[in-house]
Amino acid sequence: MNLPAVLSLLLVVSTVQAFQYTELTQFIDSHQEEYVETLRDWVAIESDSSNVMRRKDLHRMMDVVAQKLRLMGGTVELVDIGEQELPDGQTLLLPKVVTAQFGTDVNKHTVCVYGHVDVQPAKLEDGWATDPYNLTDINGHLYGRGASDNKAPVLAWIHAVGAYQALNMELPVNVKFVIEGMEETGSNGLDAMILAQRDTFFSDVDYIIISDCGWLSRRPALTYGTRGNCYFFAEVEGPKQDLHSGVYGGTVIEPMTDLIGILDTLISPSGKILIPGIREAVAPLSDEEWKMYQDIQFDVEDYKNKIGVSQLMYSNKVDLLAHRWRYPTVTIHGIEGAFSDPGTKTVIPAKVTAKFSIRQVPDMDPAMVKTQVTDYLHSVFAKRKSPNKLKVTMVIGAKPWLADTQHPLYEAGKIAIKRVFDMDADLIREGGTIPIARTFQDVLGKSIIMMPIGGFDDGMHSQNEKMSRYNYIEGTKLFISYLNEVSQIQKTSV
């Protein structure tokens, strides 16, 4: 073929692609109400993975996901991943993992989209302005537990594939889905499932895509790292039952006093972790990293206002971003057994269990952290010479994940973002944890990209979590565009 003929063929091909993109995005726009309604149905299912009383809802949630993918003609399986052992020794069926496949063309790349449909706990009494399980649209923001983390992003991926199908357009890549129901509690059972299916379901997967995080600002982002998490229970047990604090107070060595005493030795007021060995394991901040953080647009005052605090732990941008993304931190989440209702109750709780976690970064190792924390707390407790009993358990041990931003997946992401949002992508890390990211990397040896569509102010895990319509709908277009960009990556890239 001569040069003019090749050029005109290229023109025809690119015109067809541009036309298809427009048609696809028009399809998304015209189906937006339907997408919001589906999100409403999904949010209405209280799929809280941390509450054993909600396990039935979680099973139902997985069935709903499977059915949606089946109706689209996918090859769908509900994979049994066994049981979970609870701290009290009881066992509970884990929610099945949904796998699905659309397309088997060996000449195309195969991407695997991972997401989760379990949620964090939420109650109206926690301070929500609306019922957390009744999706409520206020000024284009869709409020509901799990709206951003992670139900809308999962649906956006499903709708992106559905749009190609509805318009009878060939998917540019084969698409697989792995949707789980235990992410918020450490992805129990998923590691083993991935290992077991490495040479079957995952054998032809080229790339993993995860959309389970948020932007840093109003600019769209691509995420190349997450922190891991080690989550601990520290239980102090004393008298055989709760006691009247007036009648017995002053004679009993109180479990709560012991517990607060040892918790106070975990981290200093200025944020220095006091557990020996933890800080020493952290990879030092490189000049290159410092420069990357320095170049990111991030307004410290806006951040402060968004959270509603008058002072932060650090006042400059680089320190803040580094401590949000790539240094460990200790958070004390709550105390089970403590009196926490409104009003006064003069009680000495007999048994109290603190819940705290330590975010993990390279080169920390959760197994090592478990030993460091357990030994340290026992040594601090021993110094108190208390007759009470301390038990320390690590219930989640998730490793951090870091990707190579030079991989073509990231270049493809930048192009897709530019096309949909007409903005350059922020390249960011994430302080939160996606336990399975590191497993995908280590067990499958596949490259991963995180492509968030959540807003910077979505309030994940907080009161009034939301996903904006804009992010939900434009995010769906981003996924459509991204599938097309991934199809252009040279077949040799791993």
Ligand SMILES: CC(C)C[C@H](N)C(=O)NCC(=O)O
């Ligand atoms: C922002 C996180 C990566 C979102 C994720 N779904 C999550 O909440 N994970 C659990 C965690 O505690 O970080």
